[in-house]
Amino acid sequence: xxxxxxxxxxxxPVATVKYYLREGLLPAGQATGATRAVYGEEHVRRxxxxxxxVDVGGLRLAEVRRVVEAVDDExxxxxxVLGVAQAALTPDLPEPTAESRARVDALLxxxxxxxxxxxVNRVALARALDAMADAGDPLRADALEDYARTLLGLAxxxxxxxxxxSREVAVRQTVVRTVLVEPILLTLRxxxxxxxxxxxxxxxxx
Amino acid sequence: xxxxxxxxxxxxPVATVKYYLREGLLPAGQATGATRAVYGEEHVRRxxxxxxxVDVGGLRLAEVRRVVEAVDDExxxxxxVLGVAQAALTPDLPEPTAESRARVDALLxxxxxxxxxxxVNRVALARALDAMADAGDPLRADALEDYARTLLGLAxxxxxxxxxxSREVAVRQTVVRTVLVEPILLTLRxxxxxxxxxxxxxxxxx
DNA sequence: AATATTGGAGAGTTGCACTATCCAAGCGAG
DNA sequence: CTCGCTTGGATAGTGCAACTCTCCAATATT
Numbered sequence: 001x002x003x004x005x006x007x008x009x010x011x012x013p014v015a016t017v018k019y020y021l022r023e024g025l026l027p028a029g030q031a032t033g034a035t036r037a038v039y040g041e042e043h044v045r046r047x048x049x050x051x052x053x054v055d056v057g058g059l060r061l062a063e064v065r066r067v068v069e070a071v072d073d074e075x076x077x078x079x080x081v082l083g084v085a086q087a088a089l090t091p092d093l094p095e096p097t098a099e100s101r102a103r104v105d106a107l108l109x110x111x112x113x114x115x116x117x118x119x120v121n122r123v124a125l126a127r128a129l130d131a132m133a134d135a136g137d138p139l140r141a142d143a144l145e146d147y148a149r150t151l152l153g154l155a156x157x158x159x160x161x162x163x164x165x166s167r168e169v170a171v172r173q174t175v176v177r178t179v180l181v182e183p184i185l186l187t188l189r190x191x192x193x194x195x196x197x198x199x200x201x202x203x204x205x206x
Numbered sequence: 207x208x209x210x211x212x213x214x215x216x217x218x219p220v221a222t223v224k225y226y227l228r229e230g231l232l233p234a235g236q237a238t239g240a241t242r243a244v245y246g247e248e249h250v251r252r253x254x255x256x257x258x259x260v261d262v263g264g265l266r267l268a269e270v271r272r273v274v275e276a277v278d279d280e281x282x283x284x285x286x287v288l289g290v291a292q293a294a295l296t297p298d299l300p301e302p303t304a305e306s307r308a309r310v311d312a313l314l315x316x317x318x319x320x321x322x323x324x325x326v327n328r329v330a331l332a333r334a335l336d337a338m339a340d341a342g343d344p345l346r347a348d349a350l351e352d353y354a355r356t357l358l359g360l361a362x363x364x365x366x367x368x369x370x371x372s373r374e375v376a377v378r379q380t381v382v383r384t385v386l387v388e389p390i391l392l393t394l395r396x397x398x399x400x401x402x403x404x405x406x407x408x409x410x411x412x
Numbered sequence: 413a414a415t416a417t418t419g420g421a422g423a424g425t426t427g428c429a430c431t432a433t434c435c436a437a438g439c440g441a442g
Numbered sequence: 443c444t445c446g447c448t449t450g451g452a453t454a455g456t457g458c459a460a461c462t463c464t465c466c467a468a469t470a471t472t
Contacts, residue, residue, distance in 0.1 A: 003419070015462050018420070023460095035419050035468040048340050054460095056337035058264065061460070079403050086396050113401040114408075121397045128389040131262035134254050137382045139390065146363060147387075148394050154356055155398035159406065161349070176343045178399070181353075182392050183334040184345065188354050189391070190292050190384070191327045192361030195319040197285050200365065202320075209450070221431050224451075229429095241437045241450050260429095267429070 006039040010047035057179035063088045087120045096126030212245045216253035263385035269294045291381050293326045302332030
């Protein structure tokens with residue numbers, strides 16, 4: 001298919017497709033002459049992935065680029081791609097305080113979680129704890145541990161459902177599920193808050 | 207205190223404080239003449255809240271404004287503020303497909319969750335389900351329901367810990383916890399993925 | 413042969429979140 | 443009292459990200 005059909009099939013304007021090509025988010029089509037190139041299904045899939053990461057995952061294009069590069073890199077293992085995807089998803093953060101870093105380290109030790117010392121997630125969690133304290137409502141240690149146990153339960157249900165029969169499929173599933181399940185979880189939590197809040201109101205009224 | 211001290215105490219540059227004043231994110235100080243005004247602790251708190259919402263919650267200033275307006279509105283109930291805060295946090299989304307809307311409605315009916323028909327969360331969840339399908343990895347119905355049950359458990363633990371003795375405190379807690387706990391949950395999930403992935407690797411190697 | 417379309421390159425546009433520059437009014441030291 | 447510094451407020455400018463527009467020569471299509 002030509003670029004105009006690729007644009008129609010993916011819902012991305014032609015000018016934007018050209019921009020993504022320039023930015024290296026989308027591989028070039030197969031040239032059939034100096035002014036023509038054909039694109040395939042993989043280009044449609046890639047465009048849909050990009051739009052999903054941007055629109056729903058809220059990623060910036062520089063982050064999307066890092067993710068698709070990891071996806072395309074045949075030498076990286078599934079575990080590597082998970083790390084790269086997570087690093088790409090984490091914006092640059094200011095240094096957290098030593099106290100919150102220590103809290104994070106202590107939590108992971110107590111739970112016996114194997115998390116790399118270099119993991120961006122350690123910094124991200126420490127910063128998030130700082131932010132709550134700065135906002136005047138620090139998170140209690142027992143609440144943090146409850147959250148951690150709950151999410152371990154989730155992750156244990158999620159990881160085995162990855163289809164590892166093909167690297168290509170496994171990598172795409174890992175990225176999609178890491179990024180696109182997040183808004184689902186957050187929305188379900190907000191709905192649950194609405195529900196519990198509504199329920200307690202009606203109970204109080206009785 | 208004057209503006210320069212407010213700036214120093216909150217870590218926000220003077221020029222930015224002026225900008226927030228113009229944008230209505232920060233209430234004006236008490237004028238002590240034509241070219242002087244004094245600010246109080248509530249201005250420091252407000253600035254810290256704004257920075258936390260922007261830096262950690264990832265909100266845009268227009269969204270922050272809607273949140274602080276709801277916080278300042280004395281007539282709105284706690285449940286109202288929850289709704290406004292959630293609406294402010296949800297960016298404008300394209301219409302979801304009828305299928306995913308129906309899935310959301312069916313889920314909420316099956317779980318007997320009381321969620322307003324107008325809630326932005328219904329649209330947000332439907333859109334997120336569409337995004338997964340568009341990306342080629344639709345979410346299974348049983349997985350969605352598992353997520354919902356898990357998050358209901360979380361919410362039931364969270365809501366009763368809100369300090370409802372003062373409206374002011376309750377509202378700030380609600381907003382802070384809605385927004386700032388989200389990155390904590392996402393980071394813990396990613397860490398749990400890292401842990402589970404690492405654990406299954408080492409088990410395979412045995 | 414005439415017309416339309418395409419891929420590519422570069423410049424231009426939009427929106428957001430600041431940031432810098434002015435300026436008149438006031439306060440404080442000498 | 444005067445001189446210089448600081449302050450709050452208004453206005454304009456900056457930097458970045460993500461497009462979007464315009465142009466062009468090479469090709470298809472009719």
